Amino acid sequence: MTFESFVALRYLAASRKRAHVALISTISVLGLAVGVAALIISLALLSGFQDRIREQMAERSAHVVVSPVRGDRLPDPEAVRRALTALPGVLSVEPAIEGRGWLSDASGRATLPIRFRNLPKESERIVAGDTNVPSARLSSTAASRLDVTVGSLVRVLSTHTRLSPIGPIPIEILVRVASIRRGSALEKSPDLELSESTARLLTGMSSGSRAFEARLADPDRAEIAARSVAETLGPVYRVQTWRDLNAPLAFALRLEKVVIFATVALVILVAALNIVSNIALLVVEKKRDLGVLTSLGATPGALARVYLMLGAAIGGLGTAGGITVGVLASALLDRFHIVPLPSDVYLFSHVPFAVHPGEVAIVALFAFATALAAAVLPARAAARLAPAEAVRLSR
């Protein structure tokens, strides 16, 4: 153990026996611990939400989407399908057949502008059944606005037209509501989902597609997959990943985390002020000792390091305590669903907490560095002390 750490640790241990120093030291350590714990819990809360949102994004979005750079149809849909199908770990490749129109109940009273698109093949069983009238899945918002339920018939009027003896007229079909889907603010889900054939009927697109979408076993490999598809297909195609498609939301979530970090980190800065006063008090109290240590050959730098180590010790204790409390509290809050949410309003039944080791490391580093920085000012004062004066005045 170096001379500096030997003296610093003894001062810290001995301060327990002097009530006023002990109180201020305890406040310093607790203040820092509270700040660290608050920061870890806040970040765990945000990470919990973000992880769940990300999971849902990955679950409900297509992972790789190929669309034309110009025009509304893929120049060579088969080439796109082949390129996507050749991807390692691909689960499905589907054309995107979508359009806009109006929806009304069978009587044609209420009318609602809607977006419609085809369901993935694997989900088409939802709308299978009646062969005469096609079935569809309707969003809960549209269902409530039209006041329809499962089994009701609704009329879809597409913006696309077909030729008739009297000229072009909008394509119109009657569909049965096979199921109602609870919508989510996170996904750009269409109001009406139909089988591919019905969607083609409504868009008048008997073949081809305006885009192809692929789902992967591992959504985290979407970027690599997208790069490989872009290389295969060339510059006439735009290849996007689910992260690109949800970039504004991801940015908002990241920004939220940064803002919360900056706000809650103020607690740590306030705790650092306690550390400044605590160590400054110790410098004043130990003025005579500093003079004596100088007479024994201690350099000003060594005396400064004694107080920097005190800052490091207080910082280390506070940070370790804060991490323990923060991580434990986050784990308990998540494990026992301590903060419930109304599941009919939110996507989740409880507030999720997720502790990310990287974030804990950043918080620990920040708190420790702040505590150390707080010790710099009193440490410099200790180094500048006039030893003869300290020895003379302390008789």
Added chain:
Amino acid sequence: MSPQAIRAEHLSKTYAGEGAPVTVFSDLSFDLEPGVFAAVMGPSGVGKSTLLHLLGGIDRPDSGRVEIFGQSLEDLPPRERARFRNERIGFVFQFHHLLPEFTAEENVSMPHRIAGLSSEEALARARDMLVRVGLAERGDHRPRALSGGEQQRVAIARALARGPSLLLADEPTGNLDVDSAAAVFDLLEELHRERGMTTVLVTHNPDLAKRCDKIFAMSREGIRSATGLSGQG
């Protein structure tokens, strides 16, 4: 020709107090040969302690220079000056100034720790030194558990821990009863002879001063040998 143990030339020192600046001394010169046990006497306030602080390099003169064994303290950068103090100069203060949080042997080990010795080595050497000053059994006691005489003996052990060539003692017996003062002085004298050090002892006690090799009288006018002029202010 070996250098003087102490060569202090034309020293002046003024303190900026709360009121007008206080000039402690101006143009003070003081030489001392190696191996001498010198006593410095004089009324309070003439700057005896200040002189020791300047000689030990824990304070700087406003003008003049101090050489210890031929080494000018002014010429040394702070780090080297601290090392020089650690290795060549020992301080004993009137009020022992032991560090209260540390045991006697930890106090004595402190100069070794400052020099970078390991804890074990520093403590082993400190124990040997405590044996030499007759406090082998008191090593693990905190200063407040020791008597005044014992505290001062620990302070002497600490000052001599690194085997300095120069010992500066500022009224080391001034706060002790007659018996303890005599015992501490005896110890200082013994160690001085045994180690061949140069010792400067500030004291108000004429009986103790008489036992020293040389006596210097310090006054507002300067410092002079009580038996003949050593230097003049």
